[in-house]
Amino acid sequence: MRNRAALSRAGVAPDRAPSSEADDPRIHVSLQGMRSLEAAARAISFLPNQPARSALQGRHRSRIRGRGLDFEELRDYLPGDDVRAIDWKVTARAGTPYVRVYTEERDRPTLIVVDQRMSMFYGTVHNTKAVTAAEFAAIVAHRVAKQGDRVGGVVFGDSKIDELRPGRGRAAVTRFLTSLERANHRLRADAPKMVPMPFNDVLEAVARLATRDHLVVLISDFDACDAVTERRLGAIAQHNDVVLGLVGDPSAETVPTTGQVTGSDGAKQALMDFADSKVRDGVAQVTASRLEQVIEWQKRMRLSVLPLTAAEDTLGQVVRLLGGRVR
Incomplete structure (x- = not known):
């Protein structure tokens, strides 16, 4: 069954079987599911006066100005x-x-940039990273629209990128969530292998849409970034407020010391033997270097970084990170 294959590809244990052929919500998001986050999204804020518990406070907090x-x-x-x-x-x-x-000012447009590449189609505990990213994006879209600002986005996978100019009201949110649902559902266990969409190309699209005075929320695992990425991100941050949603999975933080794991890109499979120290060191190095890179961006450009994990409920951790509460 395709749904079972998706569970296996994503690494999520099939502890409960779907009641039908419909996609498991841990693997794929639905428009209805993302709309259901609207009421709870009122608990969060991206305004400059953050609660003391908020991840937007602290030593390297962003220069988020809110509306002028x-x-x-x-x-x-x-x-x-x-x-x-x-x-x-x-x-x-x-x-x-x-x-x-x-x-x-009556308006500050927000651009929500969401990664739905195959590197995000992975998870070992609760969700795939792609689902966590999509749910966070939906929460942000609902909150921004509720405060009267325009909502737009850049939704990208390995082969397609949707550029949505910021618009106002429920129609703009629905347009964004629909694009996000389509991109998320392109991720599947039997997807053909292809060269991933370069993150630098995505930042080009962001720069075209967010010329200045936007809130730009980038949600990704930030796979395959380089020095060019840093330069383009820095150029965007010069004239806009930027928040990075760094989506991870606990398996990348704790590398097992025994056992074998089969990894797949949807077309080919590779057997990784974690009893081999070279394999463990290689996996740990990739994870550590990516985290160090994002932390360095945070320090140099004074960006805000929200560390999200696919191992927990998305809404709960977002509210906790931003110092809000759900009634």
């Missing part, structure tokens, strides 16, 4: 006004105190 402020008018100072709003130059010329009044 538009100057509206100068007016006479009134009792109770914030003295920090006094325009001292105008006050000196006029001889009476004046304050500058600002209004919050």
Whole structure:
């Protein structure tokens, strides 16, 4: 059965059999499932005043500014006004105190970039990384739309990339989630082998859509990144707020010391013997170098990094990372 094959390909133990041929939610997302996250998404925020527990706080927190402020008018100072709003130059010329009044910008577009390549079609505990990435993207889309901002995205797999310019309202969210569902369902156990979509090509698309003053949320395992990736990411971060959702699986953090594991890319299989120290060291080195690379980006560009794991429920860990709570 195809669903059983997908479970095997993804590495998720088939502890419960699907009731029909419909896809297991740990393997593939559904539009209905992603829509169901809308109410709970109200618990999170990407605004600059984060709770102390939020992963967006801390030593290397992002320069997330939220919406900017538009100057509206100068007016006479009134009792109770914030003295920090006094325009001292105008006050000196006029001889009476004046304050500058600002209004919050009504819109800050958000671009959600979601990796659905075959490297994401893997998981050993709860979800595949692709499902965790898609669910996080859905949560972000719902929250951004709820606060009145425009939502767009770049959804990419190994062979196809969808560029969705930011739009407003439920229609824009549905368009984004539909594209995400399609990309996720292209991942399957019998998918033909192909050269993965270069991450640098994806960043080119991001740069075209997010010229400045966007919130850009990049969700990926950041496989196959290099020095060019860092330069392009840095250029995007110069004019936009950037959050990285780093999706991982616990099997990459704890390499077993015994046993054999069969890995597959959908077309070929390879037997890895973890009793061999060279095999263990090779797997550990790949994982460690990827993590070090993302941490270095965080330090150099002051990006925010949200470490997500496919081993847990997506909503629960996102709320925990951002300091919110689900009622």
